[in-house]
Amino acid sequence: xxxxxxxxxxxxxxxxxxxxxxxxxxxxxxxxxxxxxxxxxxxxxxxxxxxxxxxxxxxxxxxxxxxxxxxxxxxxxxxxxxxxxxxxxxxxxxxxxxxxxxxxxxxxxxxxxxxxxxxxxxxxxxxxxxxxxxxxxxxxxxxxxxxxxxxxxxxxxxxxxxxxxxxxxxx
Numbered sequence: 001x002x003x004x005x006x007x008x009x010x011x012x013x014x015x016x017x018x019x020x021x022x023x024x025x026x027x028x029x030x031x032x033x034x035x036x037x038x039x040x041x042x043x044x045x046x047x048x049x050x051x052x053x054x055x056x057x058x059x060x061x062x063x064x065x066x067x068x069x070x071x072x073x074x075x076x077x078x079x080x081x082x083x084x085x086x087x088x089x090x091x092x093x094x095x096x097x098x099x100x101x102x103x104x105x106x107x108x109x110x111x112x113x114x115x116x117x118x119x120x121x122x123x124x125x126x127x128x129x130x131x132x133x134x135x136x137x138x139x140x141x142x143x144x145x146x147x148x149x150x151x152x153x154x155x156x157x158x159x160x161x162x163x164x165x166x167x168x169x170x171x
Contacts, residue, residue: 006105032127032144046114049092056085098171
């Protein structure tokens with residue numbers, strides 16, 4: 001289910017199961033409640049790896065692989081620093097792949113979702129209970145979605161004017 005939720009962020013336009021809304025799936029309430037902490041941990045893992053990838057980018061090279069410039073960089077001290085900086089990010093990707101088992105979902109998690117929630121301390125998903133029941137077993141349905149894109153902006157209303165007792169008795 002986590003792979004399905006992640007894949008809805010960047011859907012294939014050709015596929016038969018194109019989601020109506022990106023980043024949202026419909027499931028039962030119980031499954032959504034089980035999925036939520038799992039997704040939160042995966043996104044936190046990706047966010048932490050993003051910091052290491054940005055650190056490693058300082059020591060990387062833009063030279064093409066196996067070129068003379070790349071081989072010089074590979075033999076230099078910069079490569080050693082890059083290797084030490086990137087290793088926690090690689091470990092995080094391997095851990096996430098062991099849980100997801102899908103390369104495309106892993107790519108979306110570590111590129112799109114990690115950057116999207118980079119400044120958010122937690123609470124990356126939301127569960128919305130639906131009033132409809134599933135046909136067949138009448139299971140309660142819910143939406144689980146990523147927060148942030150289609151959020152409503154709360155409008156602060158001014159407080160109602162206070163009516164004094166003397167004004168009330170006069171009318």
